[in-house]
Amino acid sequence: xxxxxxxxxxxxxxxxxxxxxxxxxxxxxxxxxxxxxxxxxxxxxxxxxxxxxxxxxxxxxxxxxxxxxxxxxxxxxxxxxxxxxxxxxxxxxxxxxxxxxxxxxxxxxxxxxxxxxxxxxxxxxxxxxxxxxxxxxxxxxxxxxxxxxxxxxxxxxx
Numbered sequence: 001x002x003x004x005x006x007x008x009x010x011x012x013x014x015x016x017x018x019x020x021x022x023x024x025x026x027x028x029x030x031x032x033x034x035x036x037x038x039x040x041x042x043x044x045x046x047x048x049x050x051x052x053x054x055x056x057x058x059x060x061x062x063x064x065x066x067x068x069x070x071x072x073x074x075x076x077x078x079x080x081x082x083x084x085x086x087x088x089x090x091x092x093x094x095x096x097x098x099x100x101x102x103x104x105x106x107x108x109x110x111x112x113x114x115x116x117x118x119x120x121x122x123x124x125x126x127x128x129x130x131x132x133x134x135x136x137x138x139x140x141x142x143x144x145x146x147x148x149x150x151x152x153x154x155x156x157x158x
Contacts, residue, residue, distance in 0.1 A: 001125030010087055011114035017088045027088060034084050036076045044082045052086040053097045056116045064119045
């Protein structure tokens with residue numbers, strides 16, 4: 001399995017961002033499936049969602065994210081969906097932080113958010129290798145992991 005760490009600015013992730021029932025949740029010029037079918041729905045509470053934005057605004061590091069590179073050149077978020085949707089929805093004007101919507105921020109504040117660099121591991125390899133890496137790095141409960149594997153790949157993990 002090939003794993004490569006890259007820094008991607010938020011402005012690239014939100015390019016062509018869409019969150020709708022027909023097209024799903026996509027970004028990164030339409031090449032990133034932010035919520036693949038094996039991922040849970042958005043479950044962050046307001047406090048968690050706001051914490052993501054505050055972390056970015058203070059220029060503190062967010063946890064690393066994992067994207068899977070598909071054979072067709074597209075990507076899927078393996079880990080980091082909740083954080084990604086949080087900042088995309090904020091920039092898209094879906095919620096405010098401390099009564100400030102993104103579009104009401106000063107230009108330098110907007111630029112600071114858009115230029116914030118995310119640490120993303122890009123993973124390439126066979127499905128089982130990607131799953132092994134995901135299990136190792138996320139620390140999810142085994143029940144959740146097995147359900148994720150069953151939904152995504154239709155296999156039982158042993």
